[in-house]
Amino acid sequence: MQPVLSFTDKGIYCAAGDFYIDPWKPVPRAVITHAHSDHARPGNQHYLCAKDSIPLLQLRLGQDISVQGLAFGEQIYINGVTLSFHPAGHMIGSAQVKVSYGGQTWVASGDYKTENDGISGAFEPLKCHVFITESTFGLPIYRWKPQHNIFSDIRSWIHENEQAGKNSVLVAYSLGKAQRLIYNLSHSVERFLVHGAIFNAHEMLRKHGWPLPQVELITPQTPKEAFPNSLVIAPPSAADSAWMRRFAPYALGVCSGWMQVRGNTRRQNADAGFAISDHADWPGLLQAIKATGAEKIFATHGFSSVMARYLQENGLEAEEAKTAYGAEEEEITGAGNAASSGNTALHIQAPGAETPQTGNGTPDTPE
Numbered sequence: 001m002q003p004v005l006s007f008t009d010k011g012i013y014c015a016a017g018d019f020y021i022d023p024w025k026p027v028p029r030a031v032i033t034h035a036h037s038d039h040a041r042p043g044n045q046h047y048l049c050a051k052d053s054i055p056l057l058q059l060r061l062g063q064d065i066s067v068q069g070l071a072f073g074e075q076i077y078i079n080g081v082t083l084s085f086h087p088a089g090h091m092i093g094s095a096q097v098k099v100s101y102g103g104q105t106w107v108a109s110g111d112y113k114t115e116n117d118g119i120s121g122a123f124e125p126l127k128c129h130v131f132i133t134e135s136t137f138g139l140p141i142y143r144w145k146p147q148h149n150i151f152s153d154i155r156s157w158i159h160e161n162e163q164a165g166k167n168s169v170l171v172a173y174s175l176g177k178a179q180r181l182i183y184n185l186s187h188s189v190e191r192f193l194v195h196g197a198i199f200n201a202h203e204m205l206r207k208h209g210w211p212l213p214q215v216e217l218i219t220p221q222t223p224k225e226a227f228p229n230s231l232v233i234a235p236p237s238a239a240d241s242a243w244m245r246r247f248a249p250y251a252l253g254v255c256s257g258w259m260q261v262r263g264n265t266r267r268q269n270a271d272a273g274f275a276i277s278d279h280a281d282w283p284g285l286l287q288a289i290k291a292t293g294a295e296k297i298f299a300t301h302g303f304s305s306v307m308a309r310y311l312q313e314n315g316l317e318a319e320e321a322k323t324a325y326g327a328e329e330e331e332i333t334g335a336g337n338a339a340s341s342g343n344t345a346l347h348i349q350a351p352g353a354e355t356p357q358t359g360n361g362t363p364d365t366p367e
Helices: 053-063 147-163 179-186 196-207 283-293 304-313 335-337
Strands: 010-013 019-021 029-032 046-050 067-069 075-078 081-087 097-103 104-108 130-135 167-171 192-194 231-234 252-257 271-276 295-303 317-320
Touching: 019 046, 046 053, 046 147, 053 067, 053 196, 130 304, 147 167, 147 179, 147 196, 147 271, 179 192, 179 196, 179 231, 192 196, 295 304, 304 317
Parallel strands: 019 029, 029 046, 046 067, 104 130, 130 295, 167 231, 167 252, 192 231, 252 271, 295 317
Antiparallel strands: 010 019, 075 081, 081 097, 097 104
16 A cells, blocks of 8 residues: 655655654644654744644744644545544643545554543544554553552652651653643642743643643742742752752652663652653553554654564564654653654743753753
8 A cells, every 4th residue: 555654854744745744854834743842843834733732832832833723533634635633642732643545544643641641631542554653661561550559659758758857859841741740639739839841831731721730930039938848840950950959858759651660760869759651651552552453553762663573473564663753751861762862852941930050060951
């Protein structure tokens, strides 16, 4: 069969529709799965995305970008190609892209997870002929606890810190993971103090109607008396920085799927590691792939070669596909080096917030 989508040096390309999905080089028409910077890059002439992604794309790429949004399931026709977005469950606004042409249906997953986190929408299994799957955590060792168990662990950790007279600081990616933590811990945490990189995105989502709890921006004027009985949430770039040391005495917890691997918590100089991810784990990836009924699977970013080989050994036609996507939202330990190319993460300075400094005093790199 003639391919509906192909892998080019600019991105995943649909020749019939003349558009690219999550291109990594500037193109005239970009179809965007979600607003993380390795998938939503600047410089494209026109953007098409799920409707809920528009505010996040504008926050990241500028208010003046040319962008069109579609509701989930709404179809658009481009040169005879039918295109629609469907929930990916990865973060607010994240979508799979379904492309149909010439009797074939292809689905590009972007990033996804199969557990419903309460705010990102439930992942929607899609029947298709060809499925392009991410494979960030495409190894059998990656198996997440149900999120209610993880949040129970985090609540217990916060309580233990309080008993020990320590402040609690959680490190989590600023767009997606931070909102997931805040939303799901809001029934047990009275006050959230956040870094500027988290504050702006969080407040923008609240402004557009997302039912997220209120948070407070940490500024030079934030008194030390505010730290006890609060939960501080900071991006990975703030870990082990002068900005972080103001919370002493504090306990540091890192929230990332890479915490599944023994030793990563210690390498982060963290007191606790919580293996919580916005990507599917190994069973989730296999479950999603099976649900598509696809005749062929392309595995991209992550442990793609392992995933492709596993699928081949289990009787599926599968192939590794090279892309420039990374594991930006999980980039905490470096353990994600199998999926970390092209990482330029969101770093938005809120008014009144400070620029975190690294341990050696140099300006922090973008998160």
